[in-house]
Amino acid sequence: MAGLRSIIALAFVLAIGFLLVILSCALYYNWWPLLVVATYILAPIPNALCARCAGEYDVMSDYNSGVVDAGHFITGIFIVTGFCLPFVLAHAEVITVPAMVMSICGGVLVYGTIIAYTHFFSQQDDDY
Template identity: 60%
Template sequence: MAAGLKTIILLSFVLAVGFLLIILSCALWSNWLPLLVALLYVLAPLPNSICARCAGADDFSADYNSSFLDFGNWLTSTMVVSGFALPITLAHAGVIHSMACIMAMVGGALVYGTILTYSGFFSETSDDYF
């Protein structure tokens, strides 16, 4: 499936709405701690991409080494779960307002979903030979 200009425009709009929700969850209640959610979701795909580059045949074995991929998946899932758990924990502790928690979680989900969709549409792998 070829991704075109309309896909990029739609993804940028959804990303902007996600960041808007996160910033509004901070600004409306004058507490900037939910901004950490955006940091977690922006950094979440990095372990997968870094560990995917390290995976492959190594010096000791010609077989494919998936331990790097497993570690990258674990680290990414830990960051994504932390992105949802951080606002819930802060709201439960009374540090942020409960509506700010909901806005930060929805905004974070939009940001991370946009990153996943972009990497899915614009990945460099080709299945032409299979």
């Protein structure tokens, strides 16, 4: 039952994060902060593709390669872009500062939800 409660809580926090991003667009009549949602969608894709292509799911648990590292690097680029894009848009005066703050808070909630989900529901490997 604890798993169901944590999924419901994570879904609620994720919905609040997306709501903040959408409100940062709708309240200030400027839809540029919605570009941040593209980084939410694109961020996990390089990690998943590079891990699958490199054979990370093989029998050897300590296997690592440059392809996996490249996937982590590109995912990191997307995550940093998700946080920095509202700063750049606000600096260029494309969006207002309150829209920037709401977009960044929404991003923190969305990425925090993704991290919490992977922490709670990752499969634990036995060492023996």
